[in-house]
Amino acid sequence: MVPLWPGMIPFAVAYAVTARGAGLGVWDTQLMSLTVFAGASQFAAAGLFASGASAVGIVLTTFLLNARHVLYGLSLAQTLPLNARQRVVAAQFLTDEAYGMSTVHGPLDPGGLTFAFLLGTELSLYSVWNASTLLGALAGQVLPDPEALGVGVIFPLAFLMLLVPLIASRTALLVAAMSGLVAWGLSRALPGGLVILIAGVGGALLGAWLTTRRGTA
Amino acid sequence: MAHDPPGNGVSPLVVIGLMWAVTYPVRWLGLRLGGTTLPPFWLAFLRFVPVSVFAALVAPEVLGSPEWPRRLLGSLVGAALMWRTRHLALGILGGFAAYWAARVAGL
Numbered sequence: 290m291v292p293l294w295p296g297m298i299p300f301a302v303a304y305a306v307t308a309r310g311a312g313l314g315v316w317d318t319q320l321m322s323l324t325v326f327a328g329a330s331q332f333a334a335a336g337l338f339a340s341g342a343s344a345v346g347i348v349l350t351t352f353l354l355n356a357r358h359v360l361y362g363l364s365l366a367q368t369l370p371l372n373a374r375q376r377v378v379a380a381q382f383l384t385d386e387a388y389g390m391s392t393v394h395g396p397l398d399p400g401g402l403t404f405a406f407l408l409g410t411e412l413s414l415y416s417v418w419n420a421s422t423l424l425g426a427l428a429g430q431v432l433p434d435p436e437a438l439g440v441g442v443i444f445p446l447a448f449l450m451l452l453v454p455l456i457a458s459r460t461a462l463l464v465a466a467m468s469g470l471v472a473w474g475l476s477r478a479l480p481g482g483l484v485i486l487i488a489g490v491g492g493a494l495l496g497a498w499l500t501t502r503r504g505t506a
Numbered sequence: 507m508a509h510d511p512p513g514n515g516v517s518p519l520v521v522i523g524l525m526w527a528v529t530y531p532v533r534w535l536g537l538r539l540g541g542t543t544l545p546p547f548w549l550a551f552l553r554f555v556p557v558s559v560f561a562a563l564v565a566p567e568v569l570g571s572p573e574w575p576r577r578l579l580g581s582l583v584g585a586a587l588m589w590r591t592r593h594l595a596l597g598i599l600g601g602f603a604a605y606w607a608a609r610v611a612g613l
Contacts, residue, residue: 366540469565476566492558
């Protein structure tokens with residue numbers, strides 16, 4: 290689990306500082322990490338709060354970003370049978386990182402991939418994420434004017450760092466370029482939440498169409 | 507940065523509650539429906555969502571910013587570092603350093 294922490298800690302701290310800069314309180318910032326617990330969507334929501342996006346736009350963007358989690362459940366449930374109570378618990382903490390760690394390292398564990406392994410992985414990530422959120426939320430309180438520090442650039446940088454490893458094919462590069470350009474163009478006329486939804490859904494549709502049409506990923 | 511209450515007047519607590527309400531059921535549903543296979547088109551759609559959404563979050567914040575030349579330079583340096591090292595913190599810090607170098611240089 291340790292190898293994932295160096296990536297999670299600065300991301301959680303940066304999320305919390307952005308959320309505080311957007312006007313969210315320490316408790317709001319922490320509550321989002323305790324409940325939603327999905328880094329990219331939390332960071333996106335913080336940025337949208339900062340840009341004055343509507344509540345509906347923020348919630349729909351969250352839904353769009355987290356819809357991919359259905360894939361992790363589908364995939365895990367193929368190899369790891371869970372009972373009803375275990376599903377209720379495991380679902381709360383299921384993230385990209387927990388899925389990745391469990392599917393890659395679970396089968397290598399002497400006991401194999403079990404509910405205990407999955408939950409242990411999930412809870413270790415959950416603790417680190419929430420502790421780092423608190424750290425960032427409190428640090429955000431003592432930092433001077435975010436604009437003077439240039440903290441605003443951290444938000445696009447963080448998402449760019451998440452985007453770069455995903456550009457593994459020409460189709461992905463095309464989808465990223467099109468979505469980015471469309472979002473840039475629309476952002477001159479439309480509110481932030483709506484821009485992300487239109488460019489996000491449109492880009493993913495384009496990618497799905499190109500992939501299934503050619504039969505390559 | 508916003509000086510009005512965030513979320514256009516809706517309490518952040520309500521927004522956070524709704525964010526949870528659209529996230530948790532999706533995770534649970536996947537675990538519940540284990541064994542079901544989605545059509546290839548929708549599988550691909552869900553895989554491309556992070557690519558399109560992340561790009562849509564980045565572009566307006568860089569190109570649409572009043573200080574876009576500095577942010578663009580920071581982004582290029584950060585992306586190049588990330589591409590070579592796959593180290594998230596290094597990419598962010600390197601990009602931030604390049605942004606500040608451009609800012610100090612008056613770009």
